[in-house]
Amino acid sequence: MNPATLSRRTVIFVNIAHALDHFVLLIYPTAVLAIAAELGLDYATLIALATGAFVAFGLFALPSGWVAERLGRRNMLGIFYLGCAAACAGLSTAASPTAFAGWLLLLGIFSAIYHPIGSAMLVTHASRLGRDLGWNGVWGNLGAAAASGVTALIAVTLGWRLAFLLPALVCAVAGAAFLWMVRSDGVPGSRSRNDAPALPVRRPGLLMILFGLAILAGGITFNVTTIALPKIIDERLGLTLPLLLTGSLATVVFVFGALTQLAVGRLIDRISLPAIFVGIVALAPLGLGIAGAGAGFTLLLGLTLAMVSIYGQVVITDAMVARYVPPALRTRAFAIRYFLGFTVSGFALPLIALLHGQGGFSVVLGATALVGGVILACAVPMLMFARHPGAPEQPRQQAA
Template sequence: MGKSDCKMNPKSRTARLFTNSERRILFFTNAGHFLAHSLILIFPSIATPLAQELILPFEQVLRISFLMYLFYGVGGLPAGFFTDRINPRISLTVYFLGIGLACLVTSFTKTKTQLQIALMILGIFLSIYHPAGIGLLSRSMKNRGMAMGINGTYGSIGIASAPFLAGIINYFLGWRSIYRIMGFPPILLGVLLCITGLPEVKREEDSSRVGGRRKGRSTLLPFLILCVSMALAGFVYRGQTLLLPTYFEKKISFLYELVKNVELVRMESMKTLSATLLTSLVYVISIFGQIAGGRIADRTELRHAYLFFFLGALPFLFMMYFFQNLLLLGASILFILLTIGMQPVENSLIAKLTPSKWRNTSYGIKFTLTFGISSAVIYPIGFFQSRYSLEAVFLFFSALIGVLVLNNLLLILSTRGKSIRN
């Protein structure tokens, strides 16, 4: 046997991890995750050209997206509830076709009110993905943690790529063309899903049991405790996505100083562009956290892993209050790496603490907490920024993560004597 035969290429490694049916499920759920995170983040990237077109102040333009973000969050619970009662293939088909058509409608809007309504419809359809897609993965994958880690990387790629896609298309073709171009891929995926179908591979283990005991009242309290942790984590996550570019623009100057004297890139918006590039870099690196988190979720005790991810992230978040330039960038990368990396563990915990028949609803609850309620983070951010400073917001976030760590200890105590593993 030659040396080349001894080496396992990535495709053969993936083939060993997942069956053909599982890979088909991953294809559609990964595409759906990428689209969910990229489409929801297009609007902030086009707010400036919209302000110029509509002749509105920047803050009023941002309010146009309020209903989209609201329904993106609160729509998760009803989406999960109905997905538990119908085939997940139907939910994902509605999701793909719905977001595609909503994007096309958005591209043809002429007034502020029309744009608000179109974006609201887009938010409603976007809310379907997480409870339907993540719920399907949790029930269908033998290597559940790894599958969720891979799926999470596509969401992270969507987050990191949205500003670039929006910026490039807007520069050459205008903001309406962004939605027009982004509308066709999901429609094609929806048609393909209708034609090919989607198998649901049942796992061999009895998913109605945890630690040898049947799920039900015994796991209700731990799940409610987990909901508190998820709400706190979602609050900090949403705050980070809103603040990080502005915070980098204020506190990190080395990239701007490096290029500001180059004749071809001398422009007023270069400092903002530099901060945006560094923010994207942070989220690109976080992809490795998703992969590592997936492996950890399949190999370790889930409650302990969940605790140590946040325990490790807390000091880096606290350091962000004090640091600037490269030290701030490093602390930010490590904090985001850990908080993004914990997601496969968190999603696996939900799967272990909830009955299979309520799986999509349970993920709907999670994403209502993390995407819906967390939208209120703008109010404490405004309070701390106006009363104290932008840096003070990170002390507030550190306190929230500290409470989250204590709550995770409570989760471990409430399930003592049990082993919760994938």
């Protein structure tokens, strides 16, 4: 296959996988509103069943990167597609808390494959790093955005079981198409368009520590906000809304995050990464604080600002790995990056349940705003140490 054709197809299927990855993980947080009514269990009990899924989502990112070096990235992405299909199909048959917990755990294991593998594949095959990372972020965010609205629509019209089964069919078809149309990782030993040497930095050890802390804190804010969003709107908007409208409002908030990722991707090819990082990160504690103190339109405004920040950060941190980590180490670096971010974020579920029990979503949002402040405290010194004196701000082939 022509290398250009292979790269083009790979980027397309990596983007589709990103959308499906976030979609399938966020089916349950919306479907649980319908499941609770059918099973007669409260929200806190049911939402806690997904803890294993979100812990596995981070925990298994690390071995996924290791296995990919032996099985190949293309084969691992195929396993992601088909594994998520199987787990979603299993969830459509669940009838007890134990069954839900088990299938959700399996979904978390398979969905963990995407980020370390897909990110490394995208960086290898991207024609322009910032632009392609931005579009990849849009696909992922649109998957997250669609999950609330689509799940609510299917649950209301066809039942919550089909809200899992139909996405399972989509994953299976997409996986089969990927394995048929993308036959390899690429030409062995070829030099990627994004295989420029890593940019030099001052105080690399300190920069690594700050980056790690920002990833850990970002994982908590990401999952607390995205998982709880439908319930926050349902409980704090100040209106009694049907499930379909609640899911649709959550989708609108997510869409703003998608648009932000596209804009941030464009900026990455033009402006200092640490400078963009500081600006985007500052919006998280501001938005979460506004949402925690407000209701109605003020609540939606705060949640939108928070979502803009949270999803913008994802694109920037991926670009930092691509720019500051040597090409030979990127798959492992992406694995560690997502291992840190998603493993700690798995504890967002019991954290939501605990804080919600203490004072509702005002407490949940207030505590999450404080965690967002930790990211900002890490981002500011990163601005000082991320660039080595006299070093070019961007690799030559990316500056165009």
